[in-house]
Amino acid sequence: MKKVFVILAAAATAMILFSCDKQAKKEPKVYDTPIYQELAAKYEAEPVSMAASGIRGLELTPSGLYVMEKMDGDVKTGVFEKEAFDADLHLVRIKLKGYGKVEIIDPTKAEGSVTLTFEPEGGAPIIVSAEPVAKTTDPSPKVGAIVGHSFKVTATELVISKYNISKTFEGGCDVPEILKYLEDKLKNQGFKADKDYSGYVVKDVTLTDASFIVRFANQKDLTAGISLDKDNKFSYKVSGAQVGNPIFNGEANGSISFDKWNEPIVSISAKITDNSGEEYTGSVKFYLSEIDPTKA
Numbered sequence: 001m002k003k004v005f006v007i008l009a010a011a012a013t014a015m016i017l018f019s020c021d022k023q024a025k026k027e028p029k030v031y032d033t034p035i036y037q038e039l040a041a042k043y044e045a046e047p048v049s050m051a052a053s054g055i056r057g058l059e060l061t062p063s064g065l066y067v068m069e070k071m072d073g074d075v076k077t078g079v080f081e082k083e084a085f086d087a088d089l090h091l092v093r094i095k096l097k098g099y100g101k102v103e104i105i106d107p108t109k110a111e112g113s114v115t116l117t118f119e120p121e122g123g124a125p126i127i128v129s130a131e132p133v134a135k136t137t138d139p140s141p142k143v144g145a146i147v148g149h150s151f152k153v154t155a156t157e158l159v160i161s162k163y164n165i166s167k168t169f170e171g172g173c174d175v176p177e178i179l180k181y182l183e184d185k186l187k188n189q190g191f192k193a194d195k196d197y198s199g200y201v202v203k204d205v206t207l208t209d210a211s212f213i214v215r216f217a218n219q220k221d222l223t224a225g226i227s228l229d230k231d232n233k234f235s236y237k238v239s240g241a242q243v244g245n246p247i248f249n250g251e252a253n254g255s256i257s258f259d260k261w262n263e264p265i266v267s268i269s270a271k272i273t274d275n276s277g278e279e280y281t282g283s284v285k286f287y288l289s290e291i292d293p294t295k296a
Helices: 002-024 047-053 175-185
Strands: 041-045 055-060 065-070 075-086 091-096 100-105 114-120 126-132 150-160 165-170 202-207 211-216 222-228 233-238 251-258 264-273 279-291
Touching: 041 047, 041 114, 047 055, 047 126, 055 114, 055 126, 065 091, 065 211, 150 175, 150 264, 165 175, 202 279
Parallel strands: none
Antiparallel strands: 041 055, 041 126, 055 065, 065 075, 075 091, 091 100, 100 114, 114 126, 150 165, 150 202, 150 279, 202 211, 211 222, 222 233, 233 251, 251 264, 264 279
16 A cells, blocks of 8 residues: 555656646747748738729738738738749749739839739739838837737637626637627627627737738638837727728727737727617737748
Protein backbone atom coordinates (compact mmCIF):
# COMPACT_ATOMS: atom_id res chain seq x y z
CA MET A 1 0.00 0.00 0.00
CA LYS A 2 2.85 2.36 0.84
CA LYS A 3 4.32 1.74 -2.59
CA VAL A 4 0.99 2.65 -4.20
CA PHE A 5 0.91 5.96 -2.32
CA VAL A 6 4.51 6.68 -3.35
CA ILE A 7 3.63 6.04 -7.00
CA LEU A 8 0.52 8.25 -6.82
CA ALA A 9 2.48 11.03 -5.12
CA ALA A 10 5.17 10.86 -7.78
CA ALA A 11 2.57 11.00 -10.55
CA ALA A 12 0.86 14.01 -8.93
CA THR A 13 4.19 15.80 -8.56
CA ALA A 14 5.06 15.11 -12.20
CA MET A 15 1.68 16.47 -13.29
CA ILE A 16 2.15 19.67 -11.27
CA LEU A 17 5.65 20.19 -12.68
CA PHE A 18 4.40 19.52 -16.22
CA SER A 19 1.56 22.01 -15.79
CA CYS A 20 3.84 24.68 -14.35
CA ASP A 21 6.33 24.14 -17.16
CA LYS A 22 3.56 24.40 -19.75
CA GLN A 23 2.33 27.69 -18.26
CA ALA A 24 5.86 29.05 -17.92
CA LYS A 25 6.44 28.55 -21.65
CA LYS A 26 3.63 30.94 -22.61
CA GLU A 27 5.17 34.28 -23.43
CA PRO A 28 3.60 37.61 -24.38
CA LYS A 29 2.85 37.76 -28.10
CA VAL A 30 5.41 39.46 -30.34
CA TYR A 31 4.10 40.73 -33.69
CA ASP A 32 6.39 40.26 -36.68
CA THR A 33 6.25 42.43 -39.79
CA PRO A 34 3.38 41.13 -41.97
CA ILE A 35 4.37 39.24 -45.11
CA TYR A 36 2.99 41.78 -47.58
CA GLN A 37 3.90 45.00 -45.81
CA GLU A 38 5.65 46.39 -48.92
CA LEU A 39 2.54 45.93 -51.08
CA ALA A 40 0.01 47.23 -48.55
CA ALA A 41 -2.08 50.09 -49.89
CA LYS A 42 -5.63 51.32 -50.21
CA TYR A 43 -6.90 52.86 -53.44
CA GLU A 44 -10.10 54.81 -54.01
CA ALA A 45 -11.44 55.14 -57.54
CA GLU A 46 -11.81 58.64 -58.97
CA PRO A 47 -15.48 59.69 -59.37
CA VAL A 48 -15.69 59.34 -63.17
CA SER A 49 -13.85 56.05 -63.13
CA MET A 50 -15.96 54.83 -60.20
CA ALA A 51 -19.20 55.53 -62.05
CA ALA A 52 -17.95 53.84 -65.22
CA SER A 53 -16.49 50.73 -63.60
CA GLY A 54 -18.80 50.22 -60.63
CA ILE A 55 -15.71 49.74 -58.47
CA ARG A 56 -15.30 52.02 -55.48
CA GLY A 57 -11.86 50.90 -54.38
CA LEU A 58 -9.29 48.22 -53.59
CA GLU A 59 -7.19 47.55 -50.52
CA LEU A 60 -4.26 45.16 -50.13
CA THR A 61 -3.57 44.47 -46.47
CA PRO A 62 -0.14 43.65 -45.04
CA SER A 63 -1.47 40.27 -43.84
CA GLY A 64 -2.33 39.18 -47.38
CA LEU A 65 -6.02 40.04 -47.80
CA TYR A 66 -7.55 42.00 -50.65
CA VAL A 67 -10.75 43.98 -50.19
CA MET A 68 -12.61 45.15 -53.29
CA GLU A 69 -15.53 47.48 -52.64
CA LYS A 70 -18.17 48.06 -55.32
CA MET A 71 -20.60 50.91 -55.86
CA ASP A 72 -23.62 48.72 -55.05
CA GLY A 73 -22.30 48.02 -51.56
CA ASP A 74 -20.93 44.57 -52.35
CA VAL A 75 -17.56 43.80 -50.78
CA LYS A 76 -15.37 41.08 -52.28
CA THR A 77 -12.52 39.74 -50.13
CA GLY A 78 -9.94 36.98 -50.34
CA VAL A 79 -6.23 36.34 -50.16
CA PHE A 80 -3.77 37.60 -52.74
CA GLU A 81 -0.37 36.66 -54.11
CA LYS A 82 2.26 38.72 -55.92
CA GLU A 83 2.49 37.27 -59.41
CA ALA A 84 4.88 39.65 -61.17
CA PHE A 85 6.84 42.82 -60.50
CA ASP A 86 8.64 45.18 -62.86
CA ALA A 87 10.64 47.82 -61.02
CA ASP A 88 11.41 49.77 -64.20
CA LEU A 89 7.73 50.14 -65.08
CA HIS A 90 6.67 50.57 -61.46
CA LEU A 91 4.18 47.79 -62.14
CA VAL A 92 2.99 44.92 -59.99
CA ARG A 93 0.55 42.15 -60.94
CA ILE A 94 -1.45 40.57 -58.15
CA LYS A 95 -3.47 37.35 -58.19
CA LEU A 96 -6.75 37.89 -56.35
CA LYS A 97 -7.96 34.44 -55.35
CA GLY A 98 -11.63 33.92 -56.11
CA TYR A 99 -11.74 36.87 -58.53
CA GLY A 100 -8.88 36.98 -61.02
CA LYS A 101 -6.01 39.46 -61.19
CA VAL A 102 -5.20 43.12 -60.89
CA GLU A 103 -2.30 45.02 -62.42
CA ILE A 104 -1.20 48.18 -60.60
CA ILE A 105 0.93 50.96 -62.06
CA ASP A 106 1.95 53.28 -59.26
CA PRO A 107 1.89 57.11 -59.36
CA THR A 108 5.66 57.49 -59.69
CA LYS A 109 5.26 56.12 -63.22
CA ALA A 110 1.78 57.40 -64.02
CA GLU A 111 2.58 60.88 -62.65
CA GLY A 112 -0.69 61.17 -60.80
CA SER A 113 -3.41 58.62 -60.52
CA VAL A 114 -2.73 54.95 -59.98
CA THR A 115 -3.96 52.76 -62.82
CA LEU A 116 -5.69 49.56 -61.69
CA THR A 117 -6.44 47.04 -64.42
CA PHE A 118 -8.75 44.36 -63.08
CA GLU A 119 -8.90 41.06 -64.95
CA PRO A 120 -11.87 39.07 -63.64
CA GLU A 121 -11.88 35.37 -64.47
CA GLY A 122 -13.91 34.90 -67.64
CA GLY A 123 -14.56 38.63 -68.01
CA ALA A 124 -13.21 41.64 -69.89
CA PRO A 125 -10.52 43.84 -68.26
CA ILE A 126 -11.75 46.79 -66.19
CA ILE A 127 -9.47 49.83 -66.06
CA VAL A 128 -9.84 52.10 -63.04
CA SER A 129 -8.08 55.37 -62.25
CA ALA A 130 -7.62 55.68 -58.50
CA GLU A 131 -5.85 57.65 -55.79
CA PRO A 132 -3.99 56.17 -52.82
CA VAL A 133 -5.93 56.75 -49.61
CA ALA A 134 -3.96 58.79 -47.08
CA LYS A 135 -3.30 57.15 -43.73
CA THR A 136 -5.57 58.45 -41.01
CA THR A 137 -3.91 56.69 -38.09
CA ASP A 138 -1.39 57.87 -35.53
CA PRO A 139 -1.30 54.97 -33.07
CA SER A 140 0.88 54.34 -30.07
CA PRO A 141 3.86 52.02 -30.73
CA LYS A 142 2.02 49.12 -29.08
CA VAL A 143 -1.04 49.47 -31.30
CA GLY A 144 1.18 50.26 -34.28
CA ALA A 145 2.70 46.80 -33.90
CA ILE A 146 -0.66 45.11 -34.63
CA VAL A 147 -1.72 47.38 -37.50
CA GLY A 148 -1.88 45.31 -40.67
CA HIS A 149 -2.39 42.00 -38.89
CA SER A 150 -5.48 39.78 -38.98
CA PHE A 151 -7.18 38.20 -35.98
CA LYS A 152 -9.83 35.69 -35.02
CA VAL A 153 -12.31 36.58 -32.28
CA THR A 154 -11.86 34.29 -29.29
CA ALA A 155 -14.64 35.84 -27.18
CA THR A 156 -17.23 38.63 -27.37
CA GLU A 157 -18.40 40.58 -24.32
CA LEU A 158 -21.68 42.48 -24.52
CA VAL A 159 -22.74 45.15 -22.00
CA ILE A 160 -26.09 46.98 -21.96
CA SER A 161 -26.10 48.93 -18.70
CA LYS A 162 -29.76 50.01 -18.85
CA TYR A 163 -30.88 46.39 -18.44
CA ASN A 164 -27.94 45.16 -16.34
CA ILE A 165 -26.75 42.91 -19.14
CA SER A 166 -23.13 41.79 -19.05
CA LYS A 167 -22.49 38.59 -20.98
CA THR A 168 -19.38 37.00 -22.49
CA PHE A 169 -19.83 34.69 -25.48
CA GLU A 170 -16.86 32.35 -25.72
CA GLY A 171 -15.46 31.06 -28.99
CA GLY A 172 -16.02 33.98 -31.34
CA CYS A 173 -18.66 36.48 -32.42
CA ASP A 174 -21.93 34.91 -33.58
CA VAL A 175 -24.38 37.79 -34.09
CA PRO A 176 -27.51 35.56 -34.30
CA GLU A 177 -26.51 33.85 -31.03
CA ILE A 178 -26.11 37.23 -29.33
CA LEU A 179 -29.47 38.46 -30.60
CA LYS A 180 -31.18 35.23 -29.48
CA TYR A 181 -29.73 35.78 -26.01
CA LEU A 182 -31.11 39.34 -25.99
CA GLU A 183 -34.53 38.16 -27.13
CA ASP A 184 -34.63 35.71 -24.21
CA LYS A 185 -33.21 38.19 -21.72
CA LEU A 186 -35.40 41.11 -22.79
CA LYS A 187 -38.60 39.26 -23.64
CA ASN A 188 -40.47 41.23 -20.96
CA GLN A 189 -39.48 44.38 -22.85
CA GLY A 190 -40.72 42.83 -26.09
CA PHE A 191 -37.28 42.84 -27.70
CA LYS A 192 -37.03 41.17 -31.09
CA ALA A 193 -34.28 41.67 -33.65
CA ASP A 194 -35.30 44.06 -36.42
CA LYS A 195 -34.46 41.49 -39.13
CA ASP A 196 -32.82 38.14 -39.78
CA TYR A 197 -29.05 38.27 -39.25
CA SER A 198 -28.27 34.67 -40.19
CA GLY A 199 -24.71 34.21 -41.43
CA TYR A 200 -23.23 37.10 -39.48
CA VAL A 201 -20.63 34.95 -37.78
CA VAL A 202 -17.25 36.69 -37.71
CA LYS A 203 -14.53 34.93 -39.67
CA ASP A 204 -11.73 37.40 -38.92
CA VAL A 205 -10.95 41.03 -38.13
CA THR A 206 -8.19 43.12 -39.70
CA LEU A 207 -7.02 46.58 -38.68
CA THR A 208 -4.93 48.53 -41.19
CA ASP A 209 -3.75 52.13 -41.13
CA ALA A 210 -6.72 53.02 -43.36
CA SER A 211 -9.49 50.53 -42.60
CA PHE A 212 -11.33 48.37 -40.09
CA ILE A 213 -12.23 45.14 -41.93
CA VAL A 214 -14.60 42.46 -40.65
CA ARG A 215 -15.23 39.28 -42.64
CA PHE A 216 -18.24 37.08 -41.99
CA ALA A 217 -18.83 33.38 -42.61
CA ASN A 218 -21.90 33.74 -44.85
CA GLN A 219 -22.64 37.43 -45.32
CA LYS A 220 -21.20 40.44 -47.10
CA ASP A 221 -18.02 41.58 -45.43
CA LEU A 222 -17.59 45.03 -43.93
CA THR A 223 -14.89 47.59 -44.59
CA ALA A 224 -14.84 50.97 -42.91
CA GLY A 225 -12.50 53.93 -43.02
CA ILE A 226 -10.78 54.30 -39.66
CA SER A 227 -9.21 57.10 -37.66
CA LEU A 228 -6.90 55.94 -34.87
CA ASP A 229 -5.04 58.20 -32.45
CA LYS A 230 -2.01 57.84 -30.19
CA ASP A 231 -4.26 57.23 -27.16
CA ASN A 232 -5.49 54.05 -28.87
CA LYS A 233 -8.96 55.48 -29.43
CA PHE A 234 -10.55 55.20 -32.84
CA SER A 235 -13.66 55.81 -34.89
CA TYR A 236 -14.83 54.13 -38.05
CA LYS A 237 -17.53 54.63 -40.65
CA VAL A 238 -18.55 52.36 -43.50
CA SER A 239 -18.62 53.93 -46.94
CA GLY A 240 -20.92 53.91 -49.90
CA ALA A 241 -23.94 51.61 -49.90
CA GLN A 242 -22.63 49.31 -47.17
CA VAL A 243 -24.67 48.80 -44.03
CA GLY A 244 -23.68 47.68 -40.57
CA ASN A 245 -25.31 45.16 -38.25
CA PRO A 246 -26.31 45.27 -34.56
CA ILE A 247 -22.79 44.49 -33.34
CA PHE A 248 -20.67 46.29 -35.97
CA ASN A 249 -22.78 49.38 -36.63
CA GLY A 250 -22.32 51.55 -39.70
CA GLU A 251 -20.22 53.86 -37.55
CA ALA A 252 -18.82 53.55 -34.05
CA ASN A 253 -16.23 54.79 -31.59
CA GLY A 254 -13.88 52.48 -29.79
CA SER A 255 -10.53 51.78 -28.20
CA ILE A 256 -7.81 49.15 -28.19
CA SER A 257 -6.21 47.59 -25.12
CA PHE A 258 -4.17 44.45 -24.46
CA ASP A 259 -4.32 41.48 -22.10
CA LYS A 260 -1.32 40.19 -20.15
CA TRP A 261 -0.22 38.08 -23.13
CA ASN A 262 -0.19 41.13 -25.41
CA GLU A 263 -3.29 39.95 -27.29
CA PRO A 264 -5.51 42.88 -28.40
CA ILE A 265 -8.95 43.68 -27.04
CA VAL A 266 -11.06 45.91 -29.29
CA SER A 267 -13.94 47.74 -27.61
CA ILE A 268 -16.63 49.52 -29.64
CA SER A 269 -19.89 51.30 -28.98
CA ALA A 270 -23.00 49.48 -30.19
CA LYS A 271 -26.57 50.47 -30.96
CA ILE A 272 -29.01 47.59 -31.28
CA THR A 273 -32.44 48.38 -32.70
CA ASP A 274 -35.43 46.07 -32.27
CA ASN A 275 -38.33 45.56 -34.67
CA SER A 276 -40.35 48.30 -32.99
CA GLY A 277 -37.59 50.85 -33.55
CA GLU A 278 -36.43 51.03 -29.92
CA GLU A 279 -32.70 51.52 -29.58
CA TYR A 280 -30.54 49.70 -27.02
CA THR A 281 -27.13 51.29 -26.52
CA GLY A 282 -24.16 49.50 -25.03
CA SER A 283 -20.63 48.35 -25.69
CA VAL A 284 -18.98 45.27 -27.15
CA LYS A 285 -15.49 43.91 -26.50
CA PHE A 286 -13.75 41.56 -28.91
CA TYR A 287 -10.91 39.45 -27.56
CA LEU A 288 -8.55 38.73 -30.44
CA SER A 289 -5.80 36.29 -31.35
CA GLU A 290 -3.59 36.63 -34.43
CA ILE A 291 -4.11 34.40 -37.47
CA ASP A 292 -2.51 34.11 -40.90
CA PRO A 293 -5.46 34.55 -43.30
CA THR A 294 -3.41 33.17 -46.21
CA LYS A 295 -3.31 29.80 -44.41
CA ALA A 296 -6.78 29.82 -42.87
